[in-house]
Amino acid sequence: xxxxxxxxxxxxxxxxxxxxxxxxxxxxxxxxxxxxxxxxxxxxxxxxxxxxxxxxxxxxxxxxxxxxxxxxxxxxxxxxxxxxxxxxxxxxxxxxxxxxxxxxxxxxxxxxxxxxxxxxxxxxxxxxxxxxxxxxxxxxxxxxxxxxxxxxxxxxxxxxxxxxxxxxxxxxxxxxxxxxxxxxxxxxxxxxxxxxxxxxxxxxxxxxxxxxxxxxxxxxxxxxxxxxxxxxxxxxxxxxxxxxxxxxxxxxxxxxxxxxxxxxxxxxxxxxxxxxxxxxxxxxxxxxxxxxxxxxxxxxxxxxxxxxxxxxxxxxxxxxxxxxxxxxxxxxxxxxxxxxxxxxxxxxxxxxxx
Amino acid sequence: xxxxxxxxxxxxxxxxxxxxxxxxxxxxxxxxxxxxxxxxxxxxxxxxxxxxxxxxxxxxxxxxxxxxxxxxxxxxxxxxxxxxxxxxxxxxxxxxxxxxxxxxxxxxxxxxxxxxxxxxxxxxxxxxxxxxxxxxxxxxxxxxxxxxxxxxxxxxxxxxxxxxxxxxxxxxxxxxxxxxxxxxxxxxxxxxxxxxxxxxxxxxxxxxxxxxxxxxxxxxxxxxxxxxxxxxxxxxxxxxxxxxxxxxxxxxxxxxxxxxxxxxxxxxxxxxxxxxxxxxxxxxx
Numbered sequence: 001x002x003x004x005x006x007x008x009x010x011x012x013x014x015x016x017x018x019x020x021x022x023x024x025x026x027x028x029x030x031x032x033x034x035x036x037x038x039x040x041x042x043x044x045x046x047x048x049x050x051x052x053x054x055x056x057x058x059x060x061x062x063x064x065x066x067x068x069x070x071x072x073x074x075x076x077x078x079x080x081x082x083x084x085x086x087x088x089x090x091x092x093x094x095x096x097x098x099x100x101x102x103x104x105x106x107x108x109x110x111x112x113x114x115x116x117x118x119x120x121x122x123x124x125x126x127x128x129x130x131x132x133x134x135x136x137x138x139x140x141x142x143x144x145x146x147x148x149x150x151x152x153x154x155x156x157x158x159x160x161x162x163x164x165x166x167x168x169x170x171x172x173x174x175x176x177x178x179x180x181x182x183x184x185x186x187x188x189x190x191x192x193x194x195x196x197x198x199x200x201x202x203x204x205x206x207x208x209x210x211x212x213x214x215x216x217x218x219x220x221x222x223x224x225x226x227x228x229x230x231x232x233x234x235x236x237x238x239x240x241x242x243x244x245x246x247x248x249x250x251x252x253x254x255x256x257x258x259x260x261x262x263x264x265x266x267x268x269x270x271x272x273x274x275x276x277x278x279x280x281x282x283x284x285x286x287x288x289x290x291x292x293x294x295x296x297x298x299x300x301x302x303x304x305x306x307x308x309x310x311x312x313x314x315x316x317x318x319x320x321x322x323x324x325x326x327x328x329x330x331x332x333x334x335x336x337x338x339x340x341x342x343x344x345x346x347x348x349x350x351x352x353x354x
Numbered sequence: 355x356x357x358x359x360x361x362x363x364x365x366x367x368x369x370x371x372x373x374x375x376x377x378x379x380x381x382x383x384x385x386x387x388x389x390x391x392x393x394x395x396x397x398x399x400x401x402x403x404x405x406x407x408x409x410x411x412x413x414x415x416x417x418x419x420x421x422x423x424x425x426x427x428x429x430x431x432x433x434x435x436x437x438x439x440x441x442x443x444x445x446x447x448x449x450x451x452x453x454x455x456x457x458x459x460x461x462x463x464x465x466x467x468x469x470x471x472x473x474x475x476x477x478x479x480x481x482x483x484x485x486x487x488x489x490x491x492x493x494x495x496x497x498x499x500x501x502x503x504x505x506x507x508x509x510x511x512x513x514x515x516x517x518x519x520x521x522x523x524x525x526x527x528x529x530x531x532x533x534x535x536x537x538x539x540x541x542x543x544x545x546x547x548x549x550x551x552x553x554x555x556x557x558x559x560x561x562x563x564x565x566x567x568x569x570x571x572x573x574x575x576x577x578x579x580x581x582x583x584x585x586x587x588x589x590x591x592x593x594x595x596x597x598x599x600x601x602x603x604x605x606x607x608x609x610x611x612x613x614x615x616x617x618x619x620x621x622x623x624x625x626x627x628x629x630x631x632x633x634x635x636x637x638x639x
Binding site: 256 | 413441442444452457459461463472476527
């Protein structure tokens with residue numbers, strides 16, 4: 001046994017970069033497993049404590065006591081709690097989230113349909129937020145107190161404070177009804193409905209995979225307006241945060257040192273300062289993205305977008321608990337995944353936490 | 355003739371900060387010339403030492419305003435140059451070693467790439483050549499394993515090593531003038547002397563002009579040829595460094611210089627109470 005405890009000296013001497021990465025990864029994965037377990041625990045117990053009797057929901061109010069009891073056993077509610085929990089975990093991992101009362105589809109099927117709609121909206125919205133928000137924030141930081149800063153401030157203020165339902169309706173009125181630049185509500189025109197086979201669920205990608213470019217552009221012209229409306233909120237948030245991170249970085253000594261070396265101002269800003277500001281910025285962008293991935297009820301309602309936000313709200317209003325819990329589980333898993341990704345990117349971007 | 359031309363000529367340099375509460379005069383009419391020598395600038399905090407260095411480099415932050423009757427680098431008029439031309443001088447002809455390597459090196463880039471960047475800005479060089487030059491420069495600042503250190507990040511090097519990296523970075527483009535702004539005050543006493551030795555060797559070897567900014571009179575006295583004593587943004591006096599410690603020269607000294615010297619504790623002649631500095635408002639008139 002003593003031989004086992006003695007590690008070969010060469011290996012134990014210094015853990016290389018790979019070793020450090022391996023340890024970091026295993027730590028991350030442990031966190032993921034624990035968080036997942038917590039998520040399952042929470043959704044399971046929510047289902048127990050809500051004042052909706054799952055048996056009654058199946059058998060109806062007027063069922064005889066024998067029928068009620070039979071259904072209760074059928075649902076496994078007579079078993080001890082831990083056993084029920086184990087069964088629940090087993091079901092989740094086999095992709096069984098129950099059936100939605102509202103749509104009478106398996107919840108998994110429903111989510112497979114609505115989540116990609118939210119995913120493409122949130123992704124494009126975040127891309128707009130990053131592509132406009134980051135340069136706007138940098139511009140404001142570099143020209144602190146000047147007119148560029150004021151413009152950025154107004155954009156941020158509008159993005160934050162103007163309600164989505166108002167700006168959404170106005171955008172539809174102007175760009176769809178009056179100018180006709182974009183298509184109206186929904187994800188795709190009726191003509192193209194069901195023409196493209198569903199692979200990823202994201203219509204634009206599916207259309208591109210099949211080479212149906214007309215369908216691709218039709219889907220795009222449906223997507224762009226709600227994405228811009230969501231993007232405006234992202235722009236507001238991301239530009240304000242970029243501004244404050246950049247102001248902090250531009251005051252650092254290493255920025256002066258770079259200027260002393262003769263680095264051009266453009267490179268000082270984009271290569272030196274932004275590279276450092278990017279570290280906290282990744283977290284901010286990820287948070288904003290996660291927020292959009294929950295599904296934005298108002299935007300989805302105004303643009304008749306069949307996404308997760310609308311699905312969950314409908315389910316909640318109709319006490320469709322399987323759908324609500326299934327949806328919550330999906331949102332939770334997405335949060336964990338984005339968090340994991342952000343941690344990894346953060347490690348790559350900042351040598352101090354590697 | 356050109357060999358006798360001073361590297362820097364500064365005449366009546368002023369740095370003003372226009373703030374909401376009025377104008378703050380950081381430097382009020384500083385004049386000096388710098389040859390291939392080691393010039394010390396001493397003074398208390400806020401006496402305008404650092405601002406003088408920054409003004410020469412055109413790195414006074416907003417809302418500071420620099421003016422001078424004359425500011426020349428090897429005969430070239432700095433006041434007439436645009437921002438771009440001043441930038442091309444920085445690093446290449448006039449450079450600066452800053453105080454604390456912990457904050458003066460970009461934390462997310464390897465120290466090697468930061469040195470190489472300084473080289474590539476001013477010389478047309480491919481990455482491989484820049485790397486080789488950087489490694490050679492690291493060796494010149496007496497870093498033993500240049501190839502290993504090259505790939506380290508700033509947080510992975512010690513203060514002393516960080517300052518060597520800083521010196522390498524600021525001298526790789528072979529500038530003629532180096533401003534050293536408190537280059538050792540963030541370092542351990544034991545490391546300070548090594549760093550000064552490296553700095554001194556390089557400056558002498560390359561025949562550079564050095565402006566050594568410090569609040570440490572002992573250091574300036576042993577390290578510099580000539581010393582400017584500053585107070586409140588003005589020059590109190592300029593004197594040969596050797597005379598700082600010379601008791602015979604005391605009568606010729608400015609009262610402020612004497613005051614600074616009085617404040618220093620002396621191991622050989624311990625005193626119960628150190629003198630306090632008396633500042634005469636008339637000096638700033």
